[in-house]
Amino acid sequence: MDKEKIIEELNKQKKQPYLDYRLKAATEDFTNTLFYTLFDVNTPVAENLDKLERKFSELVNLACWDLNKPCTKVWDNYVQSLPLILEKLNLDAEAILNCDPASLSIQEVYMAYPGFYAIAIYRLAHELYAQGFPLVPRLMTEYAHRQTGVDINPGAQIGKSFFIDHATGVVIGETAVIHDNVKVYQGVTLGALYVAKNLQKIKRHPTIKSNVTIYANATILGGETVIGENSVIGGNAWLTASVPANSTVFHTPEIKIKTVSNV
Missing domain, CATH: 1.10.3130.10 (serine acetyltransferase, domain 1)
Incomplete structure (x- = not known):
């Protein structure tokens, strides 16, 4: 050697x-x-x-x-x-x-x-x-x-009285804007819809208005996506478009019940 x-x-x-x-x-x-x-x-x-x-x-x-x-x-x-x-x-x-x-x-x-x-x-x-x-x-x-x-990028803008419950797995991107009295649960992603270096100076992450609750594992993407105030985003929801104020968004799972004949 x-x-x-x-x-x-x-x-x-x-x-x-x-x-x-x-x-x-x-x-x-x-x-x-x-x-x-x-x-x-x-x-x-x-x-x-x-x-x-x-x-x-x-x-x-x-x-x-x-x-x-x-x-x-x-x-x-x-x-x-x-x-x-x-x-x-x-x-x-x-x-x-x-x-x-x-x-x-x-x-x-x-x-x-x-x-x-x-x-x-x-x-x-x-x-x-x-x-x-x-x-x-x-x-x-x-x-x-x-x-x-x-994972909260220091560039994100977050208003007053912010609540993250359980915490693990939350991702908040650099250009995300969060207003006052927002509640976020574990696994939530406020991310970019596209990832490319030439988007560095562009708003890539969503805006969350006041009094919004985002439940576990919801994913909200895109710089033009705005979640209107007083809305509730259910667990596992996937959003790439804006939601008006006072909305409820939820993911509906497909449920199949086993029976003796199809087990």
Whole structure:
């Protein structure tokens, strides 16, 4: 075995000059610290804001490759947005408590509901996404995806009092728009009707108006698809066209009953 030759060949194939996995680890550490700062009663806010600023500076050094973008100024804008983000997340937690008969306390929602955790990391990542900070928001939501099974792109726009129940398998695409008081159950996909690179700047994912409930494993596709307010989308429904307000959409399964003669 020619070890030096192998090393030479491997180095030739390492063609991504900015592929530094320290960024991934640092983002996850930043995300954990941020989450505890907002919610944990024993975590001192003042002290942790200083820690977060230092951690964010590390992210800037690792992720801000374009010297013409003022990434170092993002933190000041971001930290000012945290009170409003926390206010929205408290509304999300209250929505879960009020909607789910299985929830025993608000503390249970914050600590035990994967849907709430996924929403929290999405909202914290979305603000960075909106400011044009590269890659970090995507790493934040992918970290939450890995832990909860919920894949929310940080570019999605989600209104107040959002409720994801059971969580696992939910997919919400980059250009999805969700209005207020929407409830989503496990396995729901808000996706694109077509996938092609030239559609990158086009709205590809559906719009969900206020007070809509989408039950388990429903799939709603397309950037022009709008689900009107106060509608209910039943489990396993497949939609690629708009639905007017106050509608009920359901999937009707074919049922065959076995008898002695056809068993």
